[in-house]
Amino acid sequence: MQRLESSAPGFAKAFASIVADRRDSGADVAQDVARIIANVKAHGDEALADYTSRFDDHRLETDADWRIAPEECARAHAALEPALRAALHLAADRIAAYHRAQLPEDRDYRDADGVRLGARWRAVDAAGLYVPGGRAAYPSSLLMNAIPARVAGVSRLVVATPTPKGAINPLVLAAAHVAQVDEIWRVGGAQAIAALAHGTQRIAAVDVVTGPGNAWVAEAKRQLYGTVGIDMVAGPSEILVIADGANDPAHIAADLLSQAEHDPLAQAILITDSTALADAVEAAVMAQLRGLASAQVAQRSWEDHGVIITIASLAEAAELANALAAEHVELAIADPEPFLDTIRHAGSVFMGRHTPEAVGDYIAGPNHVLPTGRRARFASGLSVLDFMKRTSFIELDAPALAAIGPAAIALAEAEGLPAHARSVAIRLPQGEHR
């Protein structure tokens, strides 16, 4: 963990190196992934079965080896402890409500020149959601990916997930039941992304692929961008907590550790104008690490990437926050409202002392798939728009074409595109031909 003071000499340089720190796995998997994609494209199911046997120790032979039946999801859902099942439904309902309000409106109007213009939004036909196996198989991620697709109106919703030695997290199946996923395929890694994008004998191609994954999955999505739509490439998670001295240090420490426990590469940063709070939070983090079941991961993240910055006045915080463009920004301050206006780059902002970031991970409603690694400068969290596309339309009648057509002819001729010019000129009354 680093402690910095904004007034100390060398702060600008130290802070710049935190901003520049990418924390990525560094693995160069581009060639491996290109080979896997080419192989799945050429050999389909056979290649999938081969990789799945090798990487997941799971044989794909019978239908049941390949695919998890909806009934199995229904059973997993029915077997949940009632409080947990209720929590899953509350989460799903709140996520659906927030995302329904994102649905864009179509446009259709006639302007002053008599030109009818508009745009229609439609869902993609099919979406593929990747769900990692192992530690990162989170039911909440399934809900956060599947529900926006459902709300968008996607008619075919496909999950691909590795099942190492045949094992799968029943909570993920229960979430798939709640989100009404249509198909679950037991394949993972770059080969799963290739199958979703190109299709195989068993798995029909989809139009959009979303969901988190390891370096192979992320690289496969990047290479297949354009064959299908994808969500933003994601890096390790991060939180920036901006806190004044009036906070309970134990609360702030808990928030920092909630991020740190995700991944040794995760990053938790505290910015405060109170040295006393900074000291107390540092001590509270150490105290809370004792007895924390996820302490091994959390401690490594905190030691390697944790930062506490003390500043002279909270007025300095916005500039630092905008440079960091963090995935999650907590404003644990007395009056967060004016502060929100100054945060230009952030994935999601958590306002006040009663909004720990974890409520956004599960239950608040907004999507928890958010831009990491300073991508909040240009990217947004996952939304229904990632599963929709817009078709514009234009309709002119003869007078409208007479009004604006001559300008199109002039521009087409200037660009050296005579057939463009003719397609307009040929429709104008004789006198307006050139």
Added chain:
Amino acid sequence: MQRLESSAPGFAKAFASIVADRRDSGADVAQDVARIIANVKAHGDEALADYTSRFDDHRLETDADWRIAPEECARAHAALEPALRAALHLAADRIAAYHRAQLPEDRDYRDADGVRLGARWRAVDAAGLYVPGGRAAYPSSLLMNAIPARVAGVSRLVVATPTPKGAINPLVLAAAHVAQVDEIWRVGGAQAIAALAHGTQRIAAVDVVTGPGNAWVAEAKRQLYGTVGIDMVAGPSEILVIADGANDPAHIAADLLSQAEHDPLAQAILITDSTALADAVEAAVMAQLRGLASAQVAQRSWEDHGVIITIASLAEAAELANALAAEHVELAIADPEPFLDTIRHAGSVFMGRHTPEAVGDYIAGPNHVLPTGRRARFASGLSVLDFMKRTSFIELDAPALAAIGPAAIALAEAEGLPAHARSVAIRLPQGEHR
């Protein structure tokens, strides 16, 4: 040019091969591009000057070698023929008006559980627009990329364009003046995209890079996706004209050729229920090619990629159109309105007999940067949203946290993330701790 009849044996197979035809350059430039990007990242301006001297035969030494001054753009604008200048302004005004209406609305509400939720849209800080040199240096493309960025509120708008042997199209400069571009750098190719994404000593990094380009430019954008935001990777242009027998065949032929003249890899497809129109259009295309200044390109496109499909009834057309998911779809039919409802996948639709696609290229208002190569299944035309991003926010008070916090705790514990659970539990009244 291929002629197909939907009722003929073998039609399904022939049509499927048209749908599958990628028409891409096939050049595998990934390794070249990776090397160029690494070199620009490591050596900055020095690498840029080196590549520009080699590829563009243009030396980058003085400030004027590097950058085109705003005054030069103003002079190019002043020197335009008045009708052309007026056409450029009409286009810019209409594009701006259409895109202004795309600006998304912020959200801010409190739900039944007392949770305040919302989202704020903000422009990215800086956008880089690539403008190709040579044949494809279109002022209309500059307007179509720059104006949505301006309307979105981007404060720094940067153009990169190669100037082979120092030459640049004055129309592009005039368009840059109209769109109020802030900086124009005389660099092109993958090295220009690398400079925009990573920044160099002279060129500050931007957040989003858009604009058309050759295979190197497209691959550089793909490789730098995630470092910056990008627009959709674009392939050769295409048009699908759906026409009934009542059309003037010369009009339809002109529309097909307006697409074909873009690029030998461009594709023009006619679907009609009238064999007589099909024959007449085929003859009209040949007639119009004679004397067309762009005939060499247009003829090659038409011969290699042109298709005329006759169908028994226009009712068959929608299914074919959705399989093709074309960039441009013209509905040259008596009543296009009900037809529009059945077109699920298209970049832009041009309705009726008086709406040649070329009006959309220049003057109608909607963006002419549209998804090609069946990407209309999942992608949309360029819009202000490509230059903006959304930050969600969440604010709970103590009662709201008491209402939904326990469900977050249950889910966090089930996912094996105890620090997440604690960050919520520690803020609940003592009795609700676990």
